[in-house]
Amino acid sequence: MSTPHINSKKNDFSKIVLMCGDPIRAKYIAENYLKDYHQINNTRLMLAYTGYFKNKKISIMSHGIGIPSAILYVKELILEYKVKKIIRVGTCGTINHNIALRDIIISMGACTDSKVNRINFNNHDFSAIADFHMLYNAVKIAKKINIKVHVGNFFTTDSFYNDDKKMLNILNKYNILGIDMETSGIYAVASELNAKALSICTVSDHIIKKEKVSSKDRESGFNDMIKIALESTLLDDEII
Ligand code: HPA
Numbered sequence: 001m002s003t004p005h006i007n008s009k010k011n012d013f014s015k016i017v018l019m020c021g022d023p024i025r026a027k028y029i030a031e032n033y034l035k036d037y038h039q040i041n042n043t044r045l046m047l048a049y050t051g052y053f054k055n056k057k058i059s060i061m062s063h064g065i066g067i068p069s070a071i072l073y074v075k076e077l078i079l080e081y082k083v084k085k086i087i088r089v090g091t092c093g094t095i096n097h098n099i100a101l102r103d104i105i106i107s108m109g110a111c112t113d114s115k116v117n118r119i120n121f122n123n124h125d126f127s128a129i130a131d132f133h134m135l136y137n138a139v140k141i142a143k144k145i146n147i148k149v150h151v152g153n154f155f156t157t158d159s160f161y162n163d164d165k166k167m168l169n170i171l172n173k174y175n176i177l178g179i180d181m182e183t184s185g186i187y188a189v190a191s192e193l194n195a196k197a198l199s200i201c202t203v204s205d206h207i208i209k210k211e212k213v214s215s216k217d218r219e220s221g222f223n224d225m226i227k228i229a230l231e232s233t234l235l236d237d238e239i240i
Contacts, residue, residue, distance in 0.1 A: 003076040005043055012040040013081040014050055014057040016233050018226075019073070020089050021182070023047040023062040029089070029226055030060050046073065053230045063088070066158065067114045067185030074186055078193045085134065085196045087229045088186055089222075092154070092178035092201035095168050095208050099150055102213060104225050105177050106130070106138055107199040110154035110184035117188045128156075128187035131196035133237035138198060141231045147224045152177040154199065156184035168207065179207065200225050 001010045020026055023045055030037045030049035037051025041061065048061035061077070063070040070088075077083040092105060099105065109129040117126040135151070142149045155176045171179070183199040190197035202225045204213045 001080065003080050005046065005072060006041050006048070006076050006081070007043045008040040008048065008081065010081075012050055012059075013048070013077060013083055014059040015082065015084040016056075016087070017059040017061055017077055017083050017085070018087045018089050018229055019061050019063045019070070019186075021063060021065050021091070025222075026060045026062040033226060033230060034058060034060070054234060056233055058230065058233060059083075063182065066181045067112070067116050067156065070182040071116070071185045071189045074189050074197075075193065078190070078195045083195065085131075085233075086186060086190060086198075087134070087233070088182060088197070088199040088201070089225050089229050090180055090182065090199065090201045091204035092180040093205035093207045094178055094203050095172050095206075096175075096177050097208070099177060099203060099206075101203050101206055101211050103150060103203045104142070104147065104228070105150045105152065105154075105201050105203065106135060107154040107178060107183050107201065108135060108151055110156045110180075110187055110199070111176070112156040112184035114156060114158045114185060116185055120188065120192065126188050126191075128184040128191070130187060130198045131190070134196055134198035134232065137232040137235040137237075138200060138228055141235065142228050145227060145231065147228060149228070150177050154178045154180060154183050154201075156180055156182060178203070200229055
């Protein structure tokens, strides 16, 4: 079997897939965190791998940049490869003065300037939220392994290079913690298709302070986020 964008075989994917924008980062995660991993997709070089994290079968796949790219892969994974849980492990910007570069933000929900969710939701505003149990487990694990996280609302934008000061003020006023380009779409598609999703991001850009993480420093913050994501997959969905 294969889909228009994924040339993996049936059962190549785990039911749990970590996803990030950059294919090279997907390769990095597989090489550094998974045992007995192998590459399962190379269509358009949107690399995917499956291996084992502490005996749990886990897949990693890149989703590219922006909602249209990300949800195309998420849809094909859920519908064709029967994936049940998606954990985005990405980078984000922030405008919040209490959040620093390299901090980790877990997205409870995500607003958007994209029209995609409205197109699918009869032109109404869909509340794009994380799966509660995945969020709960990620926060619990972060606490256990002593990694500080922020938890709150995201704004998913179609426009990376947007300097609209009025909009930045509104985002601040509404206490938006993270700005990315995929989370709101991924949450909506997971809801639509009865799957579960969580987005965890490391802050790579402070938009107000005009600061950026250097490529060398990206790795350590990134590693903490990966640890939270992978360790959280080992927990059951508790009823609380
Ligand atoms: N804006 C949107 N998406 C992002 C950013 C940003 O500043 N940084 C990383 N992803």
